Amino acid sequence: DAGVIQSPRHEVTEMGQEVTLRCKPISGHDYLFWYRQTMMRGLELLIYFNNNVPIDDSGMPEDRFSAKMPNASFSTLKIQPSEPRDSAVYFCASNVGGELFFGEGSRLTVL
Amino acid sequence: AQSVTQLDSQVPVFEEAPVELRCNYSSSVSVYLFWYVQYPNQGLQLLLKYLSGSTLVESINGFEAEFNKSQTSFHLRKPSVHISDTAEYFCAVSEDSSYKLIFGSGTRLLVRP
Numbered sequence: 605d606a607g608v609i610q611s612p613r614h615e616v617t618e619m620g621q622e623v624t625l626r627c628k629p630i631s632g633h634d635y636l637f638w639y640r641q642t643m644m645r646g647l648e649l650l651i652y653f654n655n656n657v658p659i660d661d662s663g664m665p666e667d668r669f670s671a672k673m674p675n676a677s678f679s680t681l682k683i684q685p686s687e688p689r690d691s692a693v694y695f696c697a698s699n700v701g702g703e704l705f706f707g708e709g710s711r712l713t714v715l
Numbered sequence: 716a717q718s719v720t721q722l723d724s725q726v727p728v729f730e731e732a733p734v735e736l737r738c739n740y741s742s743s744v745s746v747y748l749f750w751y752v753q754y755p756n757q758g759l760q761l762l763l764k765y766l767s768g769s770t771l772v773e774s775i776n777g778f779e780a781e782f783n784k785s786q787t788s789f790h791l792r793k794p795s796v797h798i799s800d801t802a803e804y805f806c807a808v809s810e811d812s813s814y815k816l817i818f819g820s821g822t823r824l825l826v827r828p
Contacts, residue, residue, distance in 0.1 A: 635813055
């Protein structure tokens, strides 16, 4: 298996633009998580899904953030409009049997 | 609410010396505990985990951690470190089988020759 696949790996955009981050979990994993990593706040859980259904989105910072999982093999995290303070590395992860597998992350820079 | 405290933000150590990275957690229920490692510009990789059973767990590359319920700790140890162990190490806790992880702030292990 190729592991958790995220795209894009790097994104540079201007304030106010819409950003969409994508994730393909490992096949057969029934949980999918979105995390954000910054120097100031470390790793924060934003939202997670079970069998494509959002279970807990209490970590989503603002209404500007939204996440969807239309099927078992695809999820998106959208920021609209983006702001400089959204600059971070966004990780997607999926799990089975007590191990969380992380993608390599999407590094977002908002100018 | 659950939380994880990693007391040391950075631990410098010489090659072949022993190391301990400290982790304490706060939770009102039984927990699952994890250590993850992150190399530069990469995602996190599982190093070892405690789900149940023996309180001493080991990784394939010589790390071990011991779950101490009375002290609510899960410290990571290695008797002899290598240059290649230089990385950021994260302790994490989960309270249920979703394995929704709450992470500590991380400890940067810097191994010097």
